[in-house]
Amino acid sequence: MADLKVKIHNLEFKNPVTVASGTFGFGEEMAEFFDLSLLGGIFVKGLTIKNREGHVYPRMAETPSGMLNAVGLQNKGIDYFIDHIYPNIKHLDTHIIANVNGSTVEEYIEVTEKLNDLEKVTAIELNISCPNVKEGGMLFGISCPSAIAVTDAIRKVYKKTLIVKLSPNVTDIAEMARAVEGAGADSISLINTLLGMAINAEKRKPILSTITGGLSGPAIKPVALRMVWQVYHAVKVPIIGIGGIMNATDAIEFFLAGSSAIQVGTANFIDPMASLKIIDGINEYLNRHSFQSVNEIIGLLET
Amino acid sequence: MADLKVKIHNLEFKNPVTVASGTFGFGEEMAEFFDLSLLGGIFVKGLTIKNREGHVYPRMAETPSGMLNAVGLQNKGIDYFIDHIYPNIKHLDTHIIANVNGSTVEEYIEVTEKLNDLEKVTAIELNISCPNVKEGGMLFGISCPSAIAVTDAIRKVYKKTLIVKLSPNVTDIAEMARAVEGAGADSISLINTLLGMAINAEKRKPILSTITGGLSGPAIKPVALRMVWQVYHAVKVPIIGIGGIMNATDAIEFFLAGSSAIQVGTANFIDPMASLKIIDGINEYLNRHSFQSVNEIIGLLET
Amino acid sequence: MKVVADHKVVNIQYFSEENYVIQMESPVDIPKIKPGNFAEIKVDNTPGVFLRRPFSILDVDYENKLISFYVKVIGKGTRYIGLYEIGDQINLIYPLGNSFTVSDKDRKVLIVGGGSGIAPFILLGKEMVKNGIEATFLIGGRSQRDIILTKEFAKYGDVLVTTEDGSLGEKGLVTQHSVFISPQFKYDRIYACGPDPMMKAVAIIAQQKEITCEVSLENTMACGFGICLCCVTATQEGNKRVCLEGPVFNSRYLKWQI
Amino acid sequence: MKVVADHKVVNIQYFSEENYVIQMESPVDIPKIKPGNFAEIKVDNTPGVFLRRPFSILDVDYENKLISFYVKVIGKGTRYIGLYEIGDQINLIYPLGNSFTVSDKDRKVLIVGGGSGIAPFILLGKEMVKNGIEATFLIGGRSQRDIILTKEFAKYGDVLVTTEDGSLGEKGLVTQHSVFISPQFKYDRIYACGPDPMMKAVAIIAQQKEITCEVSLENTMACGFGICLCCVTATQEGNKRVCLEGPVFNSRYLKWQI
Numbered sequence A, B: 001m002a003d004l005k006v007k008i009h010n011l012e013f014k015n016p017v018t019v020a021s022g023t024f025g026f027g028e029e030m031a032e033f034f035d036l037s038l039l040g041g042i043f044v045k046g047l048t049i050k051n052r053e054g055h056v057y058p059r060m061a062e063t064p065s066g067m068l069n070a071v072g073l074q075n076k077g078i079d080y081f082i083d084h085i086y087p088n089i090k091h092l093d094t095h096i097i098a099n100v101n102g103s104t105v106e107e108y109i110e111v112t113e114k115l116n117d118l119e120k121v122t123a124i125e126l127n128i129s130c131p132n133v134k135e136g137g138m139l140f141g142i143s144c145p146s147a148i149a150v151t152d153a154i155r156k157v158y159k160k161t162l163i164v165k166l167s168p169n170v171t172d173i174a175e176m177a178r179a180v181e182g183a184g185a186d187s188i189s190l191i192n193t194l195l196g197m198a199i200n201a202e203k204r205k206p207i208l209s210t211i212t213g214g215l216s217g218p219a220i221k222p223v224a225l226r227m228v229w230q231v232y233h234a235v236k237v238p239i240i241g242i243g244g245i246m247n248a249t250d251a252i253e254f255f256l257a258g259s260s261a262i263q264v265g266t267a268n269f270i271d272p273m274a275s276l277k278i279i280d281g282i283n284e285y286l287n288r289h290s291f292q293s294v295n296e297i298i299g300l301l302e303t
Numbered sequence C, D: 001m002k003v004v005a006d007h008k009v010v011n012i013q014y015f016s017e018e019n020y021v022i023q024m025e026s027p028v029d030i031p032k033i034k035p036g037n038f039a040e041i042k043v044d045n046t047p048g049v050f051l052r053r054p055f056s057i058l059d060v061d062y063e064n065k066l067i068s069f070y071v072k073v074i075g076k077g078t079r080y081i082g083l084y085e086i087g088d089q090i091n092l093i094y095p096l097g098n099s100f101t102v103s104d105k106d107r108k109v110l111i112v113g114g115g116s117g118i119a120p121f122i123l124l125g126k127e128m129v130k131n132g133i134e135a136t137f138l139i140g141g142r143s144q145r146d147i148i149l150t151k152e153f154a155k156y157g158d159v160l161v162t163t164e165d166g167s168l169g170e171k172g173l174v175t176q177h178s179v180f181i182s183p184q185f186k187y188d189r190i191y192a193c194g195p196d197p198m199m200k201a202v203a204i205i206a207q208q209k210e211i212t213c214e215v216s217l218e219n220t221m222a223c224g225f226g227i228c229l230c231c232v233t234a235t236q237e238g239n240k241r242v243c244l245e246g247p248v249f250n251s252r253y254l255k256w257q258i
């Protein structure tokens, strides 16, 4: 058994395989499939200050090797999470990371402040990249000054590990990464979904109620890998790689490009056991190639 | 038979199906498959002022529902085109459109000026979006001032139809489109490839010699459709839609989103007859839905 | 716990080019399946199919570990599943979703199915018999060829049929069947599954007659087990996941535009 | 004109789990195939396979419109092609690429094949016989199980074998075969197809002995017919497309790092 432990800022993860926000609920539903404590961490569904019903149906479109979603951050709000969900998942022996959303800097701050006291929420992931709603903050995530403003504000009120999640819908991802690192991010996760669109030619209508939505799945993996690699060469903080990871080989590619950990997203929908298989596969790869630890392959790409 | 004629600026195309630059050579090789005069137009392989050998092998990587390329604008230079290729294709009864590349505004101008005199080259496509090389001008295509500068310079020296090809690797595609429209573009084509990367996990090396390359194919269709739709609502000039078009349904989606014509790219590699099948399929769709002309469905998306 | 496993195809029976029942063998004991539960089927090797496809569980044979589905061909996935060969493996996840209410207070129930919406009603029929509830099945389709499994339904209750072209049973839509205007019309509960307009029409009748009506909704699903939030339907208490809080809902709980 | 058409699988013969010959029937008359020509095979319904796959044409039967390929399993596509069933349709494009030079000035030639690189040499052997040229086939592989089709080659000339483990023929790499140091070594031309290092080693020997050497290169191809420029190899006259100006090159024309 190779050593799968990785560090993100000052947190130790038992393994580098976590699950992406919005693709694993709050974990509760997935407990019917496997023991969630086997995961390195769980990034829970995006939280907002108030209850959000999300967008109207239809919210999903299948695309070549991927899907579009327009969920629109449906969640019952931070207070409901604290009172009704957190108590059910806080016993898990894995990192629970809250995905924080807002439509103003103040909202981000309010949500974050409430999370400060949850002992088992060991980190937050600042989502400045959700393409679906104003509250998802993509507007924050596509310009440096606003990304700096929100990161800086949260840094002031949050003492634990601060992960900032970047949007791929930008001209220069390295610049964005440097900006949030400078503003105090302890780690950077990327990528969120690419803004896309699907059309029903027969009905001559968009498939999503919101017209455009977020593209995820293997289709975006080449873009995600490229951005991870660019950001790895732009910042010093650890990177959490996301985008189309379906199996252990995909995960290894992200480590080689510079990720210290990865998030499994859309793959959970197709194979709820995907993340466990990925953990096994990483171990198998490390053994086969005689690496002692996953840390040895982070950024090891020979260029 | 529905009316398939469309207009791009002052040019009439016998049908809206053209083939994308770099995915059809200079047409010569494809004449072994079908009569090229059946096409609406041919966007020939990117031209530069001097001979370019392109990048070293490997130049290609297969990805989920797509591929990455790093050809690097291999071509024998504009003079060779004029002397040795143009004479062989000028008899074709279809629009021949030259794809113009440069690493400086001066180079763009030089190439363009030489094309002015070629009677059968009825338009040029200004490529400010090739992610593979400096000469491909992606640096021009990802900032408004430089896109305006090169478009404006070419507008001054080119009197025929000027199509500007946009890069999808930007934060705000509508802004780019308005910029080049303002600088004199008669039409806008989009999208060029998304910047991506592929890794061989076993060898721990990038698959492409250039590390990153251009992502094309069905994987990028949702992004392309979204951008066409955004640009359609941002500019008045006709749009030529590109990105992952494999069949007539895909093409119809691009018309609905606002394209006046489309380019078939990567699909040519998998099915050299793809563009002919798409022409037939468009006709079939129009008949089935009782449209007289393809012009009726341009931008018809009900939102 | 859920079953997530490769199942072996043991039989495919075509009723027409567009309708078939596929039966598979489970490698593990099949857990208790309730009427209305569904499975997510992974359709391998089909261009353009990326996500799983949801199908109601038609029938189970616990002893022989057999599970079957009734599939109507709609697009790529439903066509391809019918092309599997005996012995091929198909990955299934089940049981998913909630189920129809079976109340021993009920005496007589009406079960209305249209198209592939009849699928959950074999298991429901069995439960009715088990609980001594008298079931009437009302099956609708476009024409005779769409009306299948009636012999099977007849084992669990009366079977009424409508076809739009009148080729079998009464002519018209299910909701135009004479049973609804019969003076003897007296049911404690109505169940409906089928196209949205059909379910809405049934729900309206139920509401008028003040009878509880349960409908099983369809929806585009990315996961099928509650984690993506793509499959919501608007209810009196906000958006609910059709795959988890549904697919069965009391029609009055839904915020349908009826 | 090129053939672009669905072909019916009529036979698949496995030599081992990793080697097979697949034969297909063309719906149209097969145009003249030259030794070295290849085809682009469309591998349908295989996850992760988006582009066609190039394969040398192993043999053709013009009368019965049959075309065959020798496939070595490397990854997804090559595995899947071998799983087609008799009667299935596979889309092919051919003939593609250039071909080996067959010169009636030659008296004796040496044909060196390794792995799937033996594929183009059945057709080449036939041409040799037709032109009265004496061919010697030198076939290399890792072990006995990799050495196939030797009976077929024997129809067109002498057959020499090397295996790395010595299980058949001489032990070692093809280039270590005693033929190269034999005093009788006298060939007018050498043809080679196989892994790059093997072809380079053969080319070096040919150069030393001042014999013309033609090699058939592999390369990652997106199209296979000259339009994508993805498959280039560096030559004395700049980058050339392996799919169009190749796959056969005079080894001295190549800018190999030998």
Ligand SMILES: Cc1cc2nc3c(=O)[nH]c(=O)nc-3n(C[C@H](O)[C@H](O)[C@H](O)COP(=O)(O)OP(=O)(O)OC[C@H]3O[C@@H](n4cnc5c(N)ncnc54)[C@H](O)[C@@H]3O)c2cc1C
Binding pocket: C038, C049, C053, C054, C055, C056, C057, C069, C070, C071, C072, C073, C074, C075, C076, C077, C078, C079, C116, C117, C119, C120, C217, C218, C219, C220, C221, C247
């Ligand atoms: C809980 C549940 C139970 C179901 N049970 C059955 C069953 O027992 N038998 C059965 O035959 N079918 C059933 N369905 C429907 C079945 O899931 C779809 O027909 C199938 O997913 C279509 O897949 P496809 O690949 O063939 O179609 P695609 O190629 O994906 O789509 C073809 C067309 O149909 C539309 N479409 C596809 N699925 C749906 C949907 N669910 N709602 C609305 N439009 C859709 C698409 O937008 C597209 O226009 C059920 C669905 C749900 C949600």
Ligand SMILES: Cc1cc2nc3c(=O)[nH]c(=O)nc-3n(C[C@H](O)[C@H](O)[C@H](O)COP(=O)(O)OP(=O)(O)OC[C@H]3O[C@@H](n4cnc5c(N)ncnc54)[C@H](O)[C@@H]3O)c2cc1C
Binding pocket: D038, D049, D053, D054, D055, D056, D057, D069, D070, D071, D072, D073, D074, D075, D076, D077, D078, D079, D116, D117, D119, D120, D217, D218, D219, D220, D221, D247
């Ligand atoms: C002109 C030509 C003729 C050929 N003739 C034959 C033949 O007659 N018989 C035969 O068995 N094979 C032949 N090949 C090789 C064959 O095309 C490849 O083995 C096949 O494309 C691999 O596909 P796959 O999906 O199985 O592998 P993939 O799953 O695509 O790849 C598996 C691994 O092999 C590597 N790889 C795949 N193809 C190549 C390649 N062409 N060059 C270098 N690395 C590669 C990939 O990078 C990857 O690491 C020929 C190739 C060319 C260019």
Ligand SMILES: Cc1cc2nc3c(=O)[nH]c(=O)nc-3n(C[C@H](O)[C@H](O)[C@H](O)COP(=O)(O)O)c2cc1C
Binding pocket: A020, A021, A022, A023, A045, A046, A047, A069, A071, A073, A099, A127, A130, A165, A191, A192, A193, A214, A215, A216, A217, A218, A220, A242, A243, A244, A245, A263, A264, A265, A266, A267, C228, C229, C230
């Ligand atoms: C249905 C769905 C819902 C999502 N919701 C969120 C969210 O609430 N917050 C967030 O930061 N990202 C969200 N994402 C983005 C994912 O976390 C991830 O960044 C993206 O899907 C790319 O990874 P993948 O290709 O592995 O899915 C969502 C993605 C999907 C598909």
Ligand SMILES: Cc1cc2nc3c(=O)[nH]c(=O)nc-3n(C[C@H](O)[C@H](O)[C@H](O)COP(=O)(O)O)c2cc1C
Binding pocket: B020, B021, B022, B023, B045, B046, B047, B069, B071, B073, B099, B127, B130, B165, B191, B192, B193, B214, B215, B216, B217, B218, B220, B242, B243, B244, B245, B263, B264, B265, B266, B267, D228, D229, D230
């Ligand atoms: C191999 C290859 C070479 C290309 N070369 C050029 C080029 O020279 N000039 C250019 O403007 N675009 C070039 N492109 C981009 C295509 O014209 C097109 O914009 C892109 O591939 C997206 O369309 P598709 O998904 O249909 O392929 C190239 C694309 C590929 C795949």
Ligand code: FES
Binding pocket: C220, C221, C222, C223, C224, C225, C226, C227, C228, C229, C230, C231, C232, C241, C242, C243, C244
């Ligand atoms: S389909 Fe994913 S939550 Fe219902």
Ligand code: FES
Binding pocket: D220, D221, D222, D223, D224, D225, D226, D227, D228, D229, D230, D231, D232, D241, D242, D243, D244
């Ligand atoms: S493979 Fe496309 S040019 Fe050779």
